[in-house]
Amino acid sequence: MRSSFLQQRQTRPELRMAGWILLLLWKTSFILASKQRQIDFFRFTNKTQAPDMEMSASQRATMVTFLQKGMPDAFKEAEDEMAASNDVPSRQSLCSRAGDIPQQKSMMSVIRANRFNWPKEKSLEMGGSARMSEIAMGKMLDKGDMDRNQMTAAMSSIDARQTPIGRFCLNRDQRPCDPNAKYREMDGWCNNLRLPFWGAALTPHIRVTPPRYDDGISSPRTQSVVMTNGGRALLPGARQISTTLSRGEDRPHPTVTLITMQFGQFLDHDFVNTPISLVQTKPGEASPPQCCNVAPNCRDAACFPIDIPANDRFYSKFGVKCMEFVRSLPAPRPDCTMGPRDPMNQNTHFIDLSQVYGPSADENKNLRAGERGGLRINTSPLAIDFRMMLLPADKDTLDCQRLDESRSCFKSGDNRVNIQTALTAIHTIFLREHNRISDFLWNARPDLPDEILFQETRKIMAAQWQAIVWGEFVPVLVGDRIAMDDRNGIRLVADGFFNGYNDNVNPGTWVETSTAAYRLHSLIQDWLPLKRTFNESFKPFHEFFFTPYYMYEPGALDNLAEGLCHENVQSFDNQITTEMTDHLFQAVDEPFGLDIFSLNIQRGRDHGLATYNDVREFCGLPRARSFKDLEDVMTPRAIASLARVYTHVDDIDFYAGGISENPVNRGDGLLGPAFACILTGQFRDWRLGDRFWYENPGQFDLAQLGEIKKASLAGIFCSNTNIKQIQPRVFLDAVDGVNPRLPCQNIPRMDLSKFLPSLPGAGK
Structure with missing residues (x-):
């Protein structure tokens, strides 16, 4: 078991101060180990098109004319090709002759491993449309004798509304927007009144760096920049990169707590849910392909x-x-043009708690209690007998490895709620917080209808959620030096309102964020801490995959929440616990699972993610010409590992390079410069491009904003668990005189009565 030092601190509090002393030594090590850059402000180089795609206006016009002439035939061929691929009897006949019909047991493993990326019916329709566009593009490019890269760029000028994919194009007028609407739409539509689909569910991720596909359209990057006699050399495989860079070494962070990891995953499920492709197994049924x-x-x-x-x-x-x-499902382009493949996002792109409420009105309806503005809760005998407010039961057993008929899986606004128990715990706490606030509002105004009580509660919830994310969490990731520099655009206002809303800023989730920079798996310990009443305080992490049943144990939620705030994360680096690189999603009856490191590399190539060097350039760092040039952000050991597996510095995958960097500003933040850069830009745009951002004028009055400033994750834990003491800044260790553990009654909380004057009919 790793991190014995951290476990000793349960009985030896003086070791917590030792942790802060270790932090000073830890930061000093980066000064000695490398020529670390100091960064206050990121100067982004906005370049979403590769240099070899640039062309004159006349060249573009010639190419567009050529491509438009070839569109009808290309789309007809693409339709025929897709119809043939969906011919289930023919495909089964081929497979039968090859002796490769998948067995049911192996298919169940495939289904469960991909369950958290499960597509919705609408996603499949839209993804099929985007796939048809890709095939048609390939056929048009194959018939041309002009520069392929420039032809691909010219595709962005072609309107595809009159093609078979036209019915999936998003029309800004297809759903009227009310400029005076008080509440967000559940799917994020109409946040931007000019471009109402910006940030909405079922739209593509956006890019800030050029896509990297082998064919310029959709084929995953597999080729090196290095030429051999037979053409381009191949990139190293994802598992080869994983085992070369990561050995699962134990490097606990001296001051950052484990709740940072768990909160981070919960936040991730707010802004991204990228579905995978399915295939027909029989008419009317589909599953992931084996x-x-x-x-x-x-x-x-x-x-x-x-x-x-x-x-x-x-x-x-x-x-x-x-x-x-x-592979992930591609998404049609909202402006109905053609171009390189972009992955779809089934969630809203906004930080709006869509993982709690669902990303559509229909999904939200199934989560509502229908009275008092509340959310549904679990009505199983276990939950009722022990008076536990748990998430509602979900009868779909594909989401978990059900071992006990009396304990069901759970349902929330996001289908990944059952992935691992600590995530389920955070979902449960936010369900309780919603119902706590809605009960307060109902008790004060029982005359108000359920819908108003729900929407007012949701609005308050989203406000304190944004305040905690930007005020507590982001500074831990990127460091105070970057977070507090107003030029980066992520610092919350001290007084008054925020006047920075800009309807020209696209609040979409960046591919660079969801596919690399926000993949925080390096923070995971190889255990989860179960405190107080359990016989075993630490259990291997893989035992919690798809088994959320601990939540039915009396006191389980309290114990787990306390443990997450008490123990520490692993440092953010290229060392990922073997619980995640050998045992990810491991089934109860299997000795091995998947490898998250390999999956992250492969997903980056699937999504056409730019290389590490591309991102360095975007972030204002000099493009590395050799491995030695990486010394400005990496240790010699990290550089040597990359050089062992990659042939050329331009081949380095963004994820592999990003997690190999030293923490920014000598340990001021968890992440290295490239990841910190991407997340700084992303959190800036999520704020600037959100018309319903809680600090914007018209959302809350100054007295209410003053109460929202009191919101903290510590306060939410105190209000919704039986924890008695907690440190005010839960993402950091409790240390006397610095961040001391306090009785919950001493943790500031919002005065909800300040929100009553804004309710409809108040004061009458």
Whole structure:
């Protein structure tokens, strides 16, 4: 078991002060180990098109004319190709001759591993449309004799409304917007009154760096920049990168607590839910394609499996040579143009608690209690007998490995709620917080209808959520030096309102954020801490995948919440626990699971993510010409690891490079400069581009804003668990005189009575 030092601190509080002393030594090590850059302000180089795609106006016009002439035939061929791929009997006949019909047990493993990326029916329709566009683009480019990269760029000038994909184009007038609406739409539509689909659910991620596809359209990046006699060399495989860079070393962070990791995952599920592709297994039914142990003539186009070397340090013990991987669904472009593939987002892009409330009105309706503005709760005998307010039960057993018929999976606004128990716990706490606030409002104004009580509660919830994310969490990620510099645009106002809303800022989730910079898996410990009443205080992390049943134990939520605030995360670096690189989503009856490091690399290539060097350039860092040039942000050991697995510095995947960097500003923040840069820009744009941002004029009055400033994660925990003491800044260790553990009655809380004057009919 790792992190024995952290476990000793349960009985030896004096070791907490030792942790802060270690922090000073830890920061000093970065000064000695590398020529670390000091960063206050990121100067972004906005360049979303590669240099080789630039062209004159006349060149573009010529190419557009050529492409438009070829569109009808190209789309007809694309339709025929997709129809053939959906011909279930023919495909089964081919597979049967190859002897490769997947067995049910292996298919269930594939389904469960991909359950958290499950597409909605509308997503599948839109994804099919985008896929047809990709195929048609490829056929048009194959028939041209002009520069392929420039032709791809010219696609952005082509209006595809008259093609078969036209019905999925988003029309800014298709749903009228009320400029005086008091509340957000559930799906994020109409936040921007000029471009109402900006930030809405079922729209693409956006990019701030050029896409990198082998064919310029959609084929994942597999080729090195290095030329050989036979053409371009191949990039190293994802698992090879994982095992070369990460050895699962124990490097606990001296001051940042484990709740940072868990809060981070909960936040991630607010702004991104990227669905995968499915295939028809029989008419009317679909599931993820099986990609491993399948003959080439049976492998679906959505497959992008990860090869595992024969001498792999772990999987070779079990004869595993392939890891399942299914590509994300592409999204049609909102402006109905054509261009390189972009992944879809099923959630709203805004930080609005869509993981609690659902990203659509229909999904939200199924979560509502229908009275008092509340959310549904669990009505199982266990929950009622022990008077526990738990999430409602979900009868869909695919979401978890059900071991006890009396304990069901849980349902929330996001289908990933059951992935691991600590995530379920945070969902439960926010459910309770919603119902606590809605009960207060109902008791004060029982005359108000359920819908008004719900929306007013949701508005207050989103406000304190944004205040906690930007005020408490973001500074831990990027460091106070960056977070407090007003030029970066992420510092909350001290007094008054925020006047920075800009309807020209797209609040969309960046591919660079969701696919790399916000993948915080390096923080995960190889255990979860269960405190107080459990016989075993620490259990291996993989035992909690798809098994949320601890929540039915009396006191389980309190114990887990306290443990997350008490123990520390791993440092953010290229060392990821083997619980995540060997045992991710491991089934109860299996000795191995998946590898999150490999999946992150593969997903980056699937999404056409720019390289590490591309992102350095975007962030204002000099483009590295050799591995030695990385010394400004990395240790010699980290550089040596990258050089062992990559042939050229331009080949480095953004995720692999980003987690290899030293923490920004000598440990002021958790992340390295490249990841800190991307997240600084992302949180800036989420704020600037949100018309309903809580600090904007018209959202709350000054007295209410004063109460929202009191909001903290510590306060939410105190209000919704039986925790008795907690440190005010829960993302950091409790240290006497610095961040002391206080009785909950001493933790500031919002005075909800200040929100009553804004309710309809108040004062009558």
